[in-house]
Amino acid sequence: MNYRLKLIVSFALLISLAFGIGGTLLISSSYYSLLGEEESAIINEYETLQNNLMMINHFSSASSAQNMQELIDQMVERNMAHWQALSIKSSGETILESGDQSLILNYVNSTKEGTYSYVHINEGSSRRLLLYSKMSTKNDVLDLRASFDLSTSYKQWKSQLRMFWAIYVMVVILGVAVAILFANILTKRLQSLTNATKEIAGGNLSMRTGLRTDDEFEQLSRDFDIMADQLQENIQQLKEDVQRKENFMGAVAHELKTPLTSIIGYADLMRQGGLDEGDRLTAANYIYSEGQRLEKLSHKILDLLLMEKDTFTLRKISMRSFMEQILTTTYPLARKKNVNLVVSSDDVYIFIEPDLAKSLLYNLIDNAIKATPEGGNVKVIARGIKGGCEFDISDTGCGMENKELAKITEAFYRVDKSRSRAQGGAGLGLTLCKRIVDLHNGNMVFTSKPGSGSRVVVQLFGNMSQEVDYEK
Structure with a gap:
């Protein structure tokens, strides 16, 4: 069962159960409340009749049959008599009868004198309440029986049930329609996500x-x-x-x-x-x-x-001492080509990976010397900055076009292929430099102009795991 059908069925069941159970309980409660009120009214009427009969028989010295008949007629006249059948007997002989006696003949009840009992009679769609009591008089004991109709409440209850079930069917149909609409709205959004997933799985990564x-x-x-x-x-x-x-x-x-x-x-x-x-x-x-x-x-x-x-650990070293080592390594290259190499440095401590940093500066200075003609100048400035250090290397060489600057860190790329091969270059030096700069969470910026030389500014920051190692 898919999600859409589950939503429809769940929503329909929820409405059906809630409305069905709630409506049935409400109608049943109303019916039993009305039935209770009607039974109370009947019992009150029966007790009134019983008390009046007892008074007539108590104060009358002669036969009271005529007086009882007059009482019954008065109650009927005043619309106080709602029984279907009434029977008053004395010593097994009938004194007074009213209504259809078949409604009470088949039901014989026994009770103590001065009390009454009742029983509900259900015959098809007919509902009756049969009451029976014995009353003591000066001369005899009277047997009083009466049958009252309860069908009105029952018929009203059945009518309400029929109306309720008709409304219930319409509500369920409406609920299913609403559930379908609601499920369509929800599943449409889910379907959009499903379709996007399928598109991406199929290779359409822009979906x-x-x-x-x-x-x-x-x-x-x-x-x-x-x-x-x-x-x-x-x-x-x-x-x-x-x-x-x-x-x-x-x-x-x-x-x-x-x-x-x-x-x-x-x-x-x-x-x-x-x-x-x-x-x-x-x-x-x-x-x-x-x-x-x-x-x-x-x-x-x-x-x-x-x-x-590999992973690398930064070390705390003296920048001036470090640059003296760089000068010692690169000075012979500059002297061999008759290039004036000038190196200056701040007297501060910095956090770097010394071997990688040496390789970085050696490659950059070596490139600058190679690009500078005889008699030219290469200048290296090392300074401390907030959170790291900066190396500024400039030369008076041939320079480069702007279009070359974006490619010079690519592996095996050479601006002047013939010169690089003649000088033994493989085109990997600046690629190696870029990787070293990245490992130090730094940046490397080239600027150049044809005929005016080139400049590269490298910034290294000590954000890797640091190991304090003082090197003078």
């Missing part, structure tokens, strides 16, 4: 419900759409990650293929022999340089893979 009902269904719809947005974003992110990895692997394969082809070619020439001393030296130098480039490439790839898996 949204967008219900506006100002109730819990709207809240459910809003939560569903938020979930769908997050799902679409996650799947898109997965697709992008897969695409980046595919591009990365393709680029790795290409970068490995080119030097390996040259190495195999020169090695084959050397193996075959026939080369003079100069050609052999040229081939050996090429094999050596390409081997070094492959070694650097493998180290960069290994660093990237390690940063994807």
Whole structure:
């Protein structure tokens, strides 16, 4: 049974039971209340008759049959006699009869003198109340019997029941119609959510419900759409990650293929022999340089893979001492190319991962030196900022177009491919830098203008788990 049918059946049953039970109890209560009132009136009338008869027989010295008949006639005349049948006997002989005696002949009751008893008689649709009593007089004991009609209350009750059941059927029909309408409204909203779920399951990740009902269904719809947005974003992110990895692997394969082809070619020439001393030296130098480039490439790839898996702990170190180490490492590169390298630093303590930060600055300064012509300048400024540190590296090199800036952190991307290959670059340095910056919850911003040099500002923040390690 589906949800819509369950709603209809439940609502219809609720209305049927509530109206049916409530209406039946109400009508029955009304009937028994009216019946009780009618019985009380009958008993009062019977007691009045009994008391009057006893008074007549008590004060009369002669036969009181005529007096009793006069009493009965007076009660009838005054509309105080509502019995169907009445019988007064003395010592088994009938003194007075009124009405249809068959209504009381078949019912013989015994009771003590001075009291009365009654019994309900139900015959088909007829309802009667039969009363019987014995009254002591000066000369005899009178036997009084009377039958009263109760059919009016019963017929009224039956009429009310028939009317109620007619109304009950109409109410149930109306309730079922309302239940169907109500179920359609509810299930329409649920159907909208179901359809959206099927659409998303079928691959339509842009499907949204967008219900506006100002109730819990709207809240459910809003939560569903938020979930769908997050799902679409996650799947898109997965697709992008897969695409980046595919591009990365393709680029790795290409970068490995080119030097390996040259190495195999020169090695084959050397193996075959026939080369003079100069050609052999040229081939050996090429094999050596390409081997070094492959070694650097493998180290960069290994660093990237390690940063994807490992966790790192920040250490508290002296910025000035750290920058002196960086200068010691990069100064020979600048001197070899005759580039003026200037490094300045604040005398503060910072929280960083030293080995990763060294790799970051080495790559950035190395790129700046490579991009700067002979006699140019590379300037490095290290300063402490709120919550972290900042490194500002600028050069007077050839610069870049704005369209190149968005791509330079992509794996294996080179602005000048011929220069990068000649200098042994693999195009992974800035990719590695970006990953290091991300691990420090920082940011890296490049600015450049062709012919005017480039500038990169890196900010690192100590938000990872910190281990206090003082290094002077």
